[in-house]
Amino acid sequence: MTDRQPIDRESVLLAAEALVRDRGPAGLSMRKLAAELGAAVTAIYWHVGNREALLDELVQRTVAEMGQIEARGATPAARAESVALALRRKLRERPHLIALVHERGLTELMMLPAQRALVHEAHAAGLRGTAAAEAVRVLQFHVVGFVLVERNRERAPRQQPGEPELWDAETAEQDPALAATLGGVPDSERLFELSTRALIASLWGIPRPKE
Amino acid sequence: MTDRQPIDRESVLLAAEALVRDRGPAGLSMRKLAAELGAAVTAIYWHVGNREALLDELVQRTVAEMGQIEARGATPAARAESVALALRRKLRERPHLIALVHERGLTELMMLPAQRALVHEAHAAGLRGTAAAEAVRVLQFHVVGFVLVERNRERAPRQQPGEPELWDAETAEQDPALAATLGGVPDSERLFELSTRALIASLWGIPRPKE
């Protein structure tokens, strides 16, 4: 009897995605969603089945959107690095949805386009067979793992005892620069480049700088 | 009037930990916990505050238990690798609780003992200051990230289109060994060692094999 409106599957999915995008999966309740859409809760069930199926569909779409990755650079190593960097950026754009993909164990599926690009660069670098496959997988694991750790850091509350205090006392006098770095917020941009390059150097072969 | 029993804080925590350990955080409801303890739901609130505080306490204990890590091996690089391997093993022993620690953003705090051990090895390898700090942090990120990705893989449902099919068609004839490896289940033991060694070699300095 209140201001009810007809809805369709698409509008349900869009509203759900919006809720998840800025309040996280926990922020998506069927009742809130219904209220947002101006329909009865049960209308949603007609269109999307249930909450689980709704989230599954959102996950599928996210996987699809993670689409193509473009490699840039002169050497295979540089191009592989550019894939890793692009991947990290893309993953960080949709944190909540990526978390859902991860929860549902579809990370690998989502990574397929990037995997293709990396295989191409591994071949270009002269790698073949198991060595190439492992080089690719190591880099995949690395990128996804890094993003997960990074996100965690950002969501983190102020660290309990505070890392600074723990380092000040002991190692500080021996190696103050180390204590300062470990005490502060990590520069994840730099850490990512550093570790990505280290892995690529080991597994793709070190690119010779031209000069 | 039913078979109610007096409880204390410790018994509540133990019962809660048991529930989380084998049914996951989602399996812990205050009502189930009360039933398990043979007390009224509200008795739990008197002892531990609320669900959030209860989980916080479990997390604190897990962090404490993650305690010391022992380095083994001849060279600093080998010893750093042993820390990484031990860390991975420990993390994999308590998946649900580690997930909770992670959710609460206390991963870094939990990693402090390992961080100390790694700093020691970095110093032994002759690293100082920012370089040492970064070498340590890269390895920390690496281990935690790897374990998160690994766990995800294991919880994963059968991959949707199945990676095998996707690789068969295209690259298979060019590089059948690669297609076979990427189509199969990753040997994460090997991937972890491979990537850990690659990072250590780049950042700690490559250990010379004695022969």
Added chain:
DNA sequence: ACCTGAACACCGTTCAAGT
């Protein structure tokens, strides 16, 4: 100090009934 049941405000889901 410790525990109780009742009550409140939420959930997701099912279902018979309406148009």
Added chain:
DNA sequence: ACCTGAACACCGTTCAAGT
């Protein structure tokens, strides 16, 4: 084909009341 409200079985949490 699409939507409804009522009902069920769950939640976490608060609170006045008991001992």
